[in-house]
Structures are given as structure tokens and as C-alpha cells.
Amino acid sequence: MLKYTIKRILYSVLILFFVMFIIYLLMYSLPGGYIQTRAQELASKPNSTKSYQEWLDFLNAQYGMDKGVVQGYFTWLGSAASGNLGDSWVWTLPVTEVFHNTVWYSFILGAVSFVFEIIIAIPLGIKAAKNQYGFTDYFASVFSMICISMPTFFLATLLKYVFAIKLEWFEISGMKSRDYINLSEFGKFLDVAAHFVLPAITLIIISIGGLMRYTRTNMLEVLNSDYIRTARAKGVPEKKVINYHAFRNTLVPLVTTLGGSLPGLFSGALITETLFAIRGIGHASYQSMLQADIPFIMFYLAFLSILTLLGNLISDLLYAVVDPRVRLS
Amino acid sequence: MDNEKTKKKKKSSYITTSESRKITRFNRRITKKLEKKRESASKDPSLYTTKMKDPENVVEFDNVCTYFFTDVGVVKAVDGVNFNIPKCSTVGVVGESGCGKSVTSLSLMQLLQRPMGQTVGGEIRFNKGDGTAYNIVNTPNSVMEKIRGNKISMIFQEPMTSLNPIFKVGKQIDEVIILHNPEMEKEAVKERTLEMLDLVGIANKEGVYDMYPHELSGGMRQRICIAIALACSPTIIIADEPTTALDVTIQAQILDLLRNLKEKLNSSIMLITHDLGVVAGMADYVVVMYAGRIVEKGTAREIFHNPSHPYTIGLMKSKPVVGQKVEELYNIPGNVPNPVSMPNYCYFRDRCEMRCDKCDGAYPPEVKIGDTHIVSCYRYIDKGEVLGQPKSVDVEELINE
Numbered sequence: 001m002l003k004y005t006i007k008r009i010l011y012s013v014l015i016l017f018f019v020m021f022i023i024y025l026l027m028y029s030l031p032g033g034y035i036q037t038r039a040q041e042l043a044s045k046p047n048s049t050k051s052y053q054e055w056l057d058f059l060n061a062q063y064g065m066d067k068g069v070v071q072g073y074f075t076w077l078g079s080a081a082s083g084n085l086g087d088s089w090v091w092t093l094p095v096t097e098v099f100h101n102t103v104w105y106s107f108i109l110g111a112v113s114f115v116f117e118i119i120i121a122i123p124l125g126i127k128a129a130k131n132q133y134g135f136t137d138y139f140a141s142v143f144s145m146i147c148i149s150m151p152t153f154f155l156a157t158l159l160k161y162v163f164a165i166k167l168e169w170f171e172i173s174g175m176k177s178r179d180y181i182n183l184s185e186f187g188k189f190l191d192v193a194a195h196f197v198l199p200a201i202t203l204i205i206i207s208i209g210g211l212m213r214y215t216r217t218n219m220l221e222v223l224n225s226d227y228i229r230t231a232r233a234k235g236v237p238e239k240k241v242i243n244y245h246a247f248r249n250t251l252v253p254l255v256t257t258l259g260g261s262l263p264g265l266f267s268g269a270l271i272t273e274t275l276f277a278i279r280g281i282g283h284a285s286y287q288s289m290l291q292a293d294i295p296f297i298m299f300y301l302a303f304l305s306i307l308t309l310l311g312n313l314i315s316d317l318l319y320a321v322v323d324p325r326v327r328l329s
Numbered sequence: 330m331d332n333e334k335t336k337k338k339k340k341s342s343y344i345t346t347s348e349s350r351k352i353t354r355f356n357r358r359i360t361k362k363l364e365k366k367r368e369s370a371s372k373d374p375s376l377y378t379t380k381m382k383d384p385e386n387v388v389e390f391d392n393v394c395t396y397f398f399t400d401v402g403v404v405k406a407v408d409g410v411n412f413n414i415p416k417c418s419t420v421g422v423v424g425e426s427g428c429g430k431s432v433t434s435l436s437l438m439q440l441l442q443r444p445m446g447q448t449v450g451g452e453i454r455f456n457k458g459d460g461t462a463y464n465i466v467n468t469p470n471s472v473m474e475k476i477r478g479n480k481i482s483m484i485f486q487e488p489m490t491s492l493n494p495i496f497k498v499g500k501q502i503d504e505v506i507i508l509h510n511p512e513m514e515k516e517a518v519k520e521r522t523l524e525m526l527d528l529v530g531i532a533n534k535e536g537v538y539d540m541y542p543h544e545l546s547g548g549m550r551q552r553i554c555i556a557i558a559l560a561c562s563p564t565i566i567i568a569d570e571p572t573t574a575l576d577v578t579i580q581a582q583i584l585d586l587l588r589n590l591k592e593k594l595n596s597s598i599m600l601i602t603h604d605l606g607v608v609a610g611m612a613d614y615v616v617v618m619y620a621g622r623i624v625e626k627g628t629a630r631e632i633f634h635n636p637s638h639p640y641t642i643g644l645m646k647s648k649p650v651v652g653q654k655v656e657e658l659y660n661i662p663g664n665v666p667n668p669v670s671m672p673n674y675c676y677f678r679d680r681c682e683m684r685c686d687k688c689d690g691a692y693p694p695e696v697k698i699g700d701t702h703i704v705s706c707y708r709y710i711d712k713g714e715v716l717g718q719p720k721s722v723d724v725e726e727l728i729n730e
Contacts, residue, residue: 226485226487229485230492230493230557235473235475236478237474
């Protein structure tokens with residue numbers, strides 16, 4: 001198992017190298033990038049002493065973008081490997097600091113909705129499969145279909161309208177109330193938590209449908225299999241058939257999907273964060289992306305790539321834990 | 330005339346939207362009613378306790394009707410089946426695919442896919458051993474769970490998929506023992522499991538105990554399934570085509586094993602198969618089924634030496650015989666009738682090569698042509714005692730009850 005894991009990690013490093021190169025290439029060739037915009041700005045100032053082209057060359061040299069793609073990539077890779085990830089052009093802060101300032105909001109939001117997604121979707125899927133074509137099944141199916149098809153912006157607006165405008169339970173957007181500074185420590189925590197309720201609900205509702213359908217399909221497949229019939233023929237009570245014999249088998253494909261959603265916890269929810277003005281990583285990366293902030297984007301995408309590869313590895317390892325057929329000796 | 334025939338055919342397989350809706354509504358109503366009936370029986374044990382007609386039998390099937398309420402109509406998978414399984418004997422149930430063999434056995438286990446599949450009529454009496462019997466048809470699930478795997482156990486036809494892939498083989502045998510003997514100590518359970526593994530002829534029992542199903546071959550897995558079925562010393566073992574998925578050498582081994590175990594454990598076996606060779610070697614009694622009904626039953630000797638129903642004769646003829654040279658193996662012409670709309674005459678009439686004028690009448694009654702030999706055919710109506718017809722259940726009436 002250890003050998004397999006090490007092999008997988010080495011492969012992952014190789015994949016990462018090429019993924020990062022492709023991203024760098026794309027960022028590099030992006031028209032209307034940050035540097036061009038800056039040069040335009042500086043050249044059009046009334047007391048500008050240099051022309052646009054002169055500014056462009058100057059800035060390119062300053063930011064180290066005059067070396068060509070391959071060399072530029074290796075320079076970035078070298079400094080990144082030695083721990084220096086550079087400064088963000090847009091936020092004028094070290095990349096890691098921008099990341100640190102924003103990621104935890106996204107992580108909390110992601111983690112909370114992830115936990116609730118599992119708690120709600122999996123039991124609901126199992127219940128639906130148990131009563132196939134019954135009321136619960138139809139209800140759950142319709143509900144999940146609504147969840148899957150509802151666009152985030154529409155749902156968020158709807159929630160805002162009902163809970164923020166009509167009922168006035170929560171605030172419409174933002175992360176802190178106006179009197180945040182005057183609150184006690186615990187009050188501050190509650191205040192932020194209250195602001196996260198609506199975004200969290202939005203995320204839960206849009207993610208629940210898919211997982212529920214997936215659980216239901218897998219459970220149905222397992223329930224129709226021969227070994228479940230064997231279990232019933234042994235006289236195993238129906239409850240135990242579902243919760244022990246069938247559920248363990250349903251878990252096999254579920255674990256793979258859940259392991260794969262690890263990067264989702266850190267990547268932030270771009271649309272939801274923007275709609276609710278939550279300054280998370282999704283929001284920050286969106287802003288950086290708009291202005292072609294190469295150091296920050298490179299860092300953010302590298303981080304996501306690592307998480308994705310790690311998620312795949314984890315789901316493969318978990319697969320072996322739940323399914324003896326793929327266990328390697 | 331030809332034109333008329335095709336028109337009729339089209340009609341029988343085509344369903345309009347309103348018809349389909351009607352069927353669905355009807356199915357929902359009737360299955361709900363039947364489920365309710367079963368639920369209410371769970372409170373009163375007298376509703377599912379009866380007496381055996383003959384205390385020497387383990388199981389008596391008495392006009393059992395198991396229907397499936399499908400989207401195209403009611404499928405009468407088993408329709409008025411009558412036969413007994415005596416103590417310590419093997420009864421072979423033979424017939425082609427889809428003739429209701431497996432559904433008969435699943436009715437005995439109450440493992441039909443509910444609520445779609447329901448035993449709507451008749452009695453399945455299972456001998457308790459103390460003079461009374463369970464009527465399996467009305468027995469609630471909570472009681473059935475104590476009977477399944479304990480008194481009645483089953484071996485399925487697909488050993489490759491019949492074991493749960495994520496639990497160790499030993500644990501799967503342990504489970505059935507613990508379930509029906511909750512007072513047993515852990516060590517005793519394991520000991521019993523190892524004993525069972527030994528019994529079914531697994532050499533490396535300690536090693537196999539800790540293996541997963543995927544590490545075993547098909548024959549080994551079937552042995553494990555047999556060990557699970559035998560673990561609680563049941564009074565009857567249902568073997569539903571236990572050798573179909575195995576190759577011939579393993580088939581012989583498994584059949585030998587079953588034969589020896591039956592003698593050791595004093596259990597009855599209900600052997601379901603379409604392999605006449607298997608039946609000839611194993612069974613004491615043979616039941617031949619066709620399209621959900623029994624067409625002939627008797628001792629193995631009677632069936633093999635004196636096959637009487639044209640269908641049985643056809644089956645015997647279509648079996649290759651060693652040492653006999655034939656140009657082409659015989660096959661029974663035609664197909665089984667559509668299970669949704671069964672004819673009201675003999676189901677085999679249209680395929681029969683020996684049909685006579687009487688065959689145009691109603692479904693033939695059972696005729697007793699020997700002490701134990703019963704056949705459902707008009708050709709024998711003058712040659713023995715007429716016993717009566719199998720009775721169908723009118724589902725329309727059932728809903729108005």
C-alpha cells in the first residue's frame with residue numbers, strides 16, 4: 001500500500017508540473033493583461049514622460065515578464081519551490097497573506113455546507129430507494145430535481161427576498177454588521193455566523209440534489225443485487241439489510257465522489273460569495289482573474305491542482321478501505 | 330382469417346394510455362389492500378396457523394396462486410399449484426424458463442418482490458413439527474425472519490454474485506448462526522462455522538474463513554452458499570438451480586455434496602432445475618411445471634419410465650442420450666403463451682403434437698393415473714380418477730372483498 005501511495009504521489013508531481021505550465025502559458029498569453037492596462041494608464045497621465053511602448057517595456061522588465069514563456073515559467077517554479085510565491089499585483093500584498101486572509105471564510109462556508117449536504121442527502125437518498133415509487137421517493141426526486149436545476153443567483157435572490165427583506169431575519173449581504181466593533185467576542189462570532197446562514201443554505205440546496213440522486217441510484221442497484229436476496233434469505237431483519245449489508249456496498253462509489261470533493265472545501269464558491277459579498281477565496285480569485293494578477297492566480301490554481309490530485313489519491317485509498325476487492329497487498 | 334389473427338395479436342401487446350393508467354390504478358389499489366391484510370395478520374397468530382393435511386409432509390402447496398401486478402397487467406406466474414414435500418426426501422421441480430419454478434420457491438420463502446408480487450390465493454403449509462403449521466401466505470415478515478435461514482433455507486443459482494463482496498466469508502456464515510442462535514458464544518459460533526466449512530468439503534477452512542468472496546472460485550462460493558444454507562440445520566433446503574452457473578465437473582461435485590448432506594442432516598430438498606439429468610440422479614419425486622401450472626407429478630421412476638403428459642414426453646425427447654445417434658435433437662415447437670392473457674383451454678394445446686377433440690374444452694383437470702402419478706391432460710381422462718382443476722383467483726373479485 002505504501003509503495004502504491006508513493007508511486008501515486010510521484011505521478012502527481014509530474015502531472016502538476018505540466019498542469020502549471022499550461023496555466024502559466026494561458027495567463028501569459030492573456031490579452032489586456034495587468035501590465036498592458038497599467039502601461040496604458042501611466043502613459044495617458046498628463047505628465048507622463050514615456051510613451052505606452054516605453055512604459056510597457058519598463059513594466060515588463062520590472063515584473064519579470066520579459067523572459068519568454070518557458071524561462072518565465074521556470075523562474076516562477078524555482079521561486080515557488082523555494083517558498084517565495086511572490087506578491088499579488090492587484091492586492092499589493094504577499095500572495096500567501098491574501099490567501100490566508102480570505103481562505104478561512106470560504107473553508108468554513110464550504111465545510112459547513114459539506115457536512116449538511118452529507119447529513120441530508122445520503123439518508124434521504126437511502127429512504128427514497130427503500131420506498132421506490134412511494135411517496136417519499138417521488139417527494140425526494142422532485143425536491144432534488146428542483147435543487148439541481150435552480151441557478152445559484154436565482155436561489156440566492158429568492159432567499160434574500162424571503163429571509164432578509166420580508167422576514168428580516170438575516171442581513172442581505174456582507175460579513176459583519178455595522179456595530180460589529182462594539183460587540184463582545186461571542187457577539188462578534190454570532191454576528192458573523194448569522195451572516196453566513198443564507199450563503200450556506202444556498203450552497204447546501206444546490207449541492208444536495210446531485211448527491212441524493214447518486215445515493216438513491218446506487219442504493220437501488222445494491223438492493224436489487226443477489227447478495228441482498230441472500231441476506232434476506234438468511235433471515236436478516238429488513239432494517240439490518242438496509243443499514244448494514246446494503247449501505248456498506250452503497251458507500252463504495254459514494255466515498256469516491258466525496259473524496260473528490262475535497263478541493264471544493266478550499267476553492268470557495270465564486271458565485272455565492274460574490275452574491276453575498278463574502279470576501280472569501282472565490283471572490284478574491286475572481287477579482288484577480290479579472291485583472292490578470294499572474295502571481296496570485298498561479299498560486300491559487302496550483303493550490304487547487306494539488307488539492308484535486310490529493311482528493312483523487314484520498315478517494316482511491318478510501319476505496320480500498322471500503323472495498324476489499326481493490327485492496328492491494 | 331390471417332388478417333384477423335394479426336389484428337388480434339397487435340391488440341394484445343398494445344396498450345393505450347388510458348388502459349395503462351387504469352392498470353396502474355388497479356395495481357396500486359390491490360397491492361395496498363393485500364399489504365394491509367398481511368399487516369393486520371401480524372397481530373393475531375391464529376390467522377397464520379393451520380394444520381398439516383399429512384403430518385409426514387414438511388411443506389404442502391395447496392392451490393398456490395402467486396401473481397405479479399405489472400404495468401401491462403396481471404401476470405399469473407404461479408396459478409393453482411398443488412404438491413407436497415415429504416420429510417427427508419428430494420422433490421425436483423422441472424420446467425422451462427419462466428414456467429414459475431423459482432416463483433414457487435420464492436413464495437415459500439416470502440421473498441417475492443413486494444408489493445408487485447403477491448401470493449393472492451391458496452395455502453402454503455409449513456410443518457412446525459408440533460402438530461400445527463404455518464400458513465406461509467399470511468405469515469408476517471417478523472415471523473418469517475425467524476423461519477428464513479433457520480427452518481427453510483435457500484441456495485441460489487448465481488454463486489458469483491450471491492455473497493456480499495465486502496464481508497469476509499466466515500463472517501457471512503457466522504451471521505446466520507448468530508441470527509438464529511443469539512445465545513451462542515462467539516467461539517462456539519466460529520467453531521460451528523468451521524465445522525460447516527469442513528462439511529461442505531473446503532480443505533483450508535481456517536484460511537477460507539478469513540477470505541473475501543472474490544478470492545474464491547465459483548464452485549467454492551457455491552459451497553459457501555450451501556454452508557450458509559445448512560448452518561442452522563433447516564428442515565427444508567430450496568436449491569434454485571444450484572449448478573446452472575457452474576461447469577460440469579463442479580456440477581457433479583456439488584450434486585454429490587448435496588446428496589450426501591441430505592442423508593447426514595435429514596432435511597428435505599426442493600430442487601429446482603431444468604436439467605433432467607440432475608433430477609434423475611437426485612430426486613425422489615418430480616413435479617413438471619408448464620406456464621405456472623403443474624402438468625404432471627409423480628415419483629422419479631414414474632416420470633422417467635412412464636412420462637405421460639405430452640410436455641413431459643417432449644422434454645424427455647429433447648434430452649441428448651449417450652450412445653444414440655440422431656441427425657437433429659428434438660425440440661418442442663412453438664412458445665409459451667403470453668403470461669398476461671392466458672388462454673382458457675389447455676395451455677399446452679397449441680404446441681401439442683397429440684391433441685385431440687377434447688382439448689378444445691376448458692383447462693384439463695388433474696387425473697390420477699397411479700398411486701402417486703397425477704397428470705393434467707385429456708388423453709388420460711378415462712384412465713384414472715379425475716381430481717379437479719387448479720383454481721385461479723379472480724383479482725377483480727379480490728378487490729371488492
